[in-house]
Amino acid sequence: MxxxxxxxxxxxxxxxxxxxxxxxxxxxxxxxxxxxxxxxxxxxxxxxxxxxxxxxxxxxxxxxxxxxxxxxxxxxxxxxxxxxxxxxxxxxxxxxxxxxxxxxxxxGGLGSLSNYAANPPIMGNGDKDLKFVNDGGELTESGMAFVxxxxxxxxxxxxxxxxxxxxxxxxxxxxxxxxxxxxxxxxxxxxxxxxxxxxxxxxxxxxxxxxxxxxxxxxxxxxxxxxxxxxxxxxxxxxICEQQVIPVVDYMIQKFGPRVYTIAADYNFGQLTAAWTRAFAPQVGGEIIGEEFVPLSVSDFTTSIAKVQAAKPDWVFTLLVGSNQSNYYPQAAATGLEYPMASTVNMAQGYEHRRFKPPSLNRMYNCVNYIEEIPTxxxxxxxxxxxxxxxxxxxxxxxxxxxxxxxxxxxxxxxxxxxxxxxxxxxxxxxxxxxxxxxxxxxxxxxxxxxxxxIRLATADADHNVSFVREWPSIQPWWLQRLGVNLVRNKEYKQYIPDEDPFFKS
Amino acid sequence: MNSKILHLIGGGADIGTSRTFWIGFIIVVILFALYPIQVSEFRASNAAYYLLNIPLGLGMALLWGYCGVLSFGHVAYFGIAGYTYGIIAGNMVGNSFGLIAGVIGGLLASTLVAGVFAYFVFYARVREWIIPILTLVLTILLETFLGQTAGYQWRVGSVLLGGYNGMTGIPSIQIGSFVFMGYSFYYLCLIIVLVCYVALRMLLNSNFGQVVIAIREDPLRTEMFGYDIRARKWLVFVLSAVLASISGLLYVQWGNYITPSQVGLLSAALPVIWASVGGRSSLLAVIIATLILNWVNFTLSAQGNQYAMVIIGTALVITMLFFPRGIVVMTAEWIGKFTNRSNNEATH
Amino acid sequence: MEIDALALSLTYQFGTNAAFLFLSALGLIVILGMMNIINLAHGELMMMGAYAATIANNQFGLPFPLAVIVSFFAVAIFGAILELLIVRRFYGRELSALVVTWGISLILGQGTFLVFGPFMPAIKIPGGSYSYGGFSFSEYWLVLIGISISLVIGLYWLYRYTSYGLQARATMQNAEIAKALGVPTNRVYTLTFSLGAGLAGLSGALLAPTSTIAPFMGQQFVAPAFITVVVGGATNVISGAVGSSVLLSAIKTPIGMAYGAFLGTVALLVAALVIIRIMPDGISATLQKIMDRRRARHTL
Missing domain, CATH: 3.40.50.2300 (Response regulator)
Incomplete structure (x- = not known):
């Protein structure tokens, strides 16, 4: 049985x-x-x-x-x-x-290299030390451990x-x-x-x-x-932030240039993600040239759009949350705002690329761990x-x-x-x-x-077709480790915020 | 002396003046006191949640039902008291005086804000119908401000305001090493609710209360009699804000937590709804409506029923259509009529 | 960046912000301003307008301007039914009306969610954009500013120069006397509420392309709508609403541009508090006083 x-x-x-x-x-x-x-x-x-x-x-x-x-x-x-x-x-x-x-x-964990031999090694006892008689032959394969x-x-x-x-x-x-x-x-x-x-x-x-x-x-x-x-x-x-913000900021700076304008929801998620961007962009040669935080109740973005235009960035990092704030995309498109955009929240969460008429999300780059369109x-x-x-x-x-x-x-x-x-x-x-x-x-x-x-970097084109421009098969959640958190050894019951990490002090 | 107090308690400012009513009232109170014995700690703590909302509803009844002034933003005082308690008590963890300081501080802070705001409104003789909107704007302003207070720059002492995620880890009230939780918290709420109810009934049966009711009925005439209606409205507003603060203080004990959505538009509408459904001209009616509406809402949501909001909305519409003065008040009147008639028949 | 481009952009922003406030308040101007019904279902009426326009445009292939007109009538008919069945029992009982309309808004919001699901496919924003000196301007918003102005003129004409307008003003001022004078007050009430609902639907449809079409989308308009109407006051609802949306936008736009959206929002709310405190009867009463004084001076 x-x-x-x-x-x-x-x-x-x-x-x-x-x-x-x-x-x-x-x-x-x-x-x-x-x-x-x-x-x-x-x-x-x-x-x-x-x-x-x-x-x-x-x-x-x-x-x-x-x-x-x-x-x-x-x-x-x-x-x-x-x-x-x-x-x-x-x-x-x-x-x-x-x-x-x-x-x-x-x-070893994920991403470790693994080697295989054709046959199992045979061990023997030569003098006193344990020795391999036969290592099983040449290694036949090695590679990243993924399925x-x-x-x-x-x-x-x-x-x-x-x-x-x-x-x-x-x-x-x-x-x-x-x-x-x-x-x-x-x-x-x-x-x-x-x-x-x-x-x-x-x-x-x-x-x-x-x-x-x-x-x-x-x-x-x-x-x-x-x-x-x-x-x-x-x-x-x-x-979390280190898995999404860093890859997309890195990619966008390489592809479109260093001048970043952040427009983010004025609450914890938006503020903390913006803090990550502020701390990390200079590490890869970027520069935050403007930042705006928008209260969750705001749904008319005329002034915010004009502020983006006044700043003339290379690309815009939009960390907008909820259905009121996703109004930004059609409004920006109708105003003729054509900067490339990056985000970690849109598309994969509220499927804006399906809801809004193209080309509202043209040249939107989004770091996601899942999106329905993944072709595997x-x-x-x-x-x-x-x-x-x-x-x-x-x-x-x-x-x-x-x-x-x-x-x-x-x-x-x-x-x-x-x-x-x-x-x-x-x-x-x-x-x-x-x-x-x-x-x-x-x-x-x-x-x-x-x-x-x-993590995949998904992007929408002018017709809102989704394609994937880069993939990172395994990104670790490393930030808490850097702060010394080890829940296996020490019990904790709190939430850390970037202010507690000297890296984020500016 | 004794009879005077009894008169104050039993007077006609609220429904229920007969001997039968008071016997029933005492039985119900005893049933409430016995309730935790038969149920799990969860049920008791859930019931405590229903109870702790009552002072907020009573404040609404006092201000709107008895004084005729509607505030759409009383949750602001609920929130101010809760946040202030969280800041003070959170900074004085381990110090038993800190908890009392938190309670006093919370009450003082919301009294202060309510006092200034009410002065601004009543001494300027702002139109009645604008007051709900003014109070609503105030509470939305508070919500917008609190929502963006994530991060370290919004740290008061060792306590983070926490932005939209809210303030966490607010310590519970304790006496010595005894913490009010579960069953004991239920009794704390029950006692506070009873005290609030009886005290308010006494207040409304007193001369002051009669003047307040007169203001509702005819402000001009009351003023002509030489009463300063501005001062009285001011006082009633502040008193009702204190009642809202009591709810706020109990709420942070219950969940050890408070968020800006507690002072948002959705929360702001709730006390108004409790008061309307029960009947705002009666303290007891508002108490009953607060209990029942909270219970219904939780029961529907626990079933995962997507129709909960549709059902509640329909109930509100039907209540207001067929029970314009409140379902409890009109039922009480009907019972009153019925018993009067039978009494009359008996005497004939 | 040139100063003239910045000035042009600020003017454009001022216009769109004012048009947004005015359109949000449009239906409420009639229902709250004239009829004194504190309509908390206002946002849901706008949502219905947006849904009607979306369905007409996407499913029946109507061109967008036609879809907007369809949604005006659809929501107006719904408003008339609502008035006949429910709202008419609540005239003069403002605060009960508040609870009833809250109940209606819960039913409409969640009901739409259950019937139509979480989102509707959006309507494409008609028109393109112009750009000047680094700033660009949406044609559609320019059209909306124009529509807002013509709506003001149309409403003014309706209330000033038509017999319905006369009857409506008479009824709202004193229903008893109007009735005694032979005005069919019940019908006037139904028509007026239906007009208010229709206008809310119309503005919902007009704002639909700029917004997420979702069951709870109405909530975003409630606070701006109430603030605009209350700041405007009831003496003359139309001039009041125009005055308050212009004034509030004039405060919000420069502060938002200079210090960001959070302070822009706070400035708007604080301004509303201060204006109501200084002018308890709203802007329209103050405007009226100024006009009266002028007229008095002329006649002297």
């Missing part, structure tokens, strides 16, 4: 030298189809945490409860409903016995999680912070959820984090945000699965994908832990977990509880 289950899994196939050999063949290019330690160790780990699980739901323990709060009504429902659908899709797949490839990476498989959704050999059905409890936050706090208490104290996945705005996250910490609840925040949360109970699976086979398969379940959805945004893989990541962590005990699952999350998400490989960095991401 167990053996049957395991032989269904492509993961175990990988450890089998013969069957995986063709994958390692010379026709495969260095960047694309190389397999390495990530997949191998996942394969080795698989039997350990999947042992003894049957296909039908075991009655004991009841359902595994995943609490998921997003805004299904009100102003932020635009994003909340997408995320809710992402969680539903993941839960459905988990209950149908599916999982995303991945497992603990082990030492670009077509099918990353594979059989888990499990039904639900540890044989227990997964139940998604997903109330509506109503775009109202007070309701968020009430719901969080309800999910933790009354429903006793095993895992809480929640939060669109940073304000919502900060509203519920004190409650999460009070009850030591395992909490996954799936949004892209300004970074800096160092919280022993919180795992952040969205992209695995993403096309994911998009297809999504629209099969939710045919009426207008778009699959970045955060929706994050929520989707985060739920799968939770299932994987529970299987490693062998229990839904939250402290054990947190330890499993800190085991160097990696996952083959629709975007590409993601890796949960243990010391900071943030994910590395496959």
């Amino acid at each position: 167990n053996n049957d289950n395991q032989s269904d899994q492509p993961e175990t196939d990988i450890t089998d030298g013969k069957s995986s050999k063709e994958n390692f063949g010379p026709k495969i290019t260095r960047r694309s189809f190389l397999q390495g330690s990530a997949a191998v160790s996942a394969g080795i780990a698989a039997p350990i945490y999947l042992a003894g699980v049957s296909k039908s739901f075991a009655a004991k323990g009841g359902a595994v409860k995943i609490g998921h709060i997003e805004d299904l009504s009100g102003n932020l429902a635009v994003y909340g409903v997408q995320k809710d659908h992402g969680a539903q899709l993941a839960v459905k797949e988990i209950n149908a016995g599916k999982t995303l490839k991945g497992g603990p990476v082990g030492s 670009e498989d077509k099918d990353v959704l594979v059989d888990s050999g499990d039904s639900g999680i540890l044989g227990r059905e997964v139940e998604l409890i997903h109330p509506d936050g109503q775009s109202n912070n007070n309701i968020w706090q009430q719901l969080t208490r309800k999910l933790i104290q009354e429903d006793k959820v095993d895992c809480l996945v929640a939060g669109f705005t940073s304000a919502e996250r900060e509203a519920i984090r004190p409650i999460v910490d009070q009850f030591k609840q395992l909490y996954i925040y799936t949004n892209q945000y300004e970074g800096g949360v160092a919280d022993s109970n919180t795992f952040c699976t969205g992209a 086979a695995r993403n096309r398969a994911f998009v297809k699965r999504w629209y099969e379940m939710f045919p009426k959805d207008p778009y699959i945004g970045q955060m929706a994908q994050n929520t989707y893989f985060s739920v799968h990541m939770y299932a994987k962590a529970v299987r490693i832990a062998g229990t839904t005990d939250q402290e054990e699952v947190k330890r499993a999350f800190e085991s160097g977990l990696h996952l083959e998400a629709p975007e590409g490989t993601v890796f949960m960095e243990p010391s900071t509880h943030h994910c590395s991401h496959y």
